[in-house]
Amino acid sequence: NECKFYSIQKSLDNFDPSECDASIKYAKEKGAIYRGHALFWPHYNPEWFKTYSTNVEDNKAVIIDYITKILDHYKDEESIAYWDVLNECVKDDSDGDHVNLRVGDNSADYYLGWDTYPEDIFTLAREHTNPNVKLCYNDYYNDGFNKTKTDAVYSFVKSLKQKDLVDCVGLQMHNSCEIAPNYDQLYEVISRYESIGVEVHLTEMDISMKKCKSYEDQRKFYNDAFKACFDHSNCKVYTLWGLYDAESWIGEKYE
Structure with a gap:
């Protein structure tokens, strides 16, 4: 969890990736490659962010600023082989080509209306990462046991792949x-x-x-x-x- 939004930016003006730095340093000392997890997740974000603004553009600006900072901070970090760009964004009631996106947690729909956030965030990640770093989408119930969610995640990933984003x-x-x-x-x-x-x-x-x-x-x-x-x-x-x-x-x- 050291490299998640709520760990790195505990307040609007406090961008502090030191915990993530320490985690990466430990992996390097052990000779391991590193998976950055995760640039954005529609749950478990900082408490301050949930009540920051009711304006979609304000919240969008915060997310874009944060992701840009974290990617630029680690752009030359050779031990990072993968970034989970988005985590668990497809809702469980999705079915095949019908993909419902998560737009907020139970306490605040803090970026409701930003319908293009998956494509926008993946595009941002592509622009701000080393070409050797692979960009991933990560989700649950998409391993074949739950067919409807599995099909929906496949449709979602395929749409991103067609734009060379994932x-x-x-x-x-x-x-x-x-x-x-x-x-x-x-x-x-x-x-x-x-x-x-x-x-x-x-x-x-x-x-x-x-x-x-x-x-x-x-x-x-x-x-x-x-x-x-x-x-x-x-x-x-x-x-x-x-x-x-x-x-x-x-x-x-x-x-």
Whole structure:
């Protein structure tokens, strides 16, 4: 979370990427490449921003200024290989070509009306990043298990790819034994992105044991996911959400 909006800009006039700097420094010391996450997310933004203005243009200016600053700050940082430009922007009620975008959180629709924000922010990212950095869109329920959301995210990413704005898509995989794609479902998703020249990354991977009958069920999920990935040349990255279950994001569900 060190590289998110709410961590870096705790007030309008306080742009401080020191926590993100430290995170990148740690990764470099370990010889790891870095994934910047995330330039913009319609949830969990700074509290001050939620009540900053009721004017769309005012809020749009803040977002553009922040993203420009962060990208310029890291433009020459060679350890950053990827930026998640947008995170979780497609609403769960989207279906196929019918894509509903998130426009604010539950407390404030603080940029309601900025319908072109995905294209605008990706364009900004393309202009302010090193050409070697790949720009990604990251979302959940788009791994094939939930077909309607999967189709909607594909339509969304395809529209960005047609404008040469996106390079990769992150398939978030916070799953359980009840909610997880099988090999065939995930294989089909990755193949679709391969057909339009988009890299696939399996992101935020973990599997809750709460509904699993045994660790064998958990093992099968990871096996299916990795096999579907390794069976495609465009599946380049997978990231685990913690090295082991107890360190995952909802600890009590992973015991």
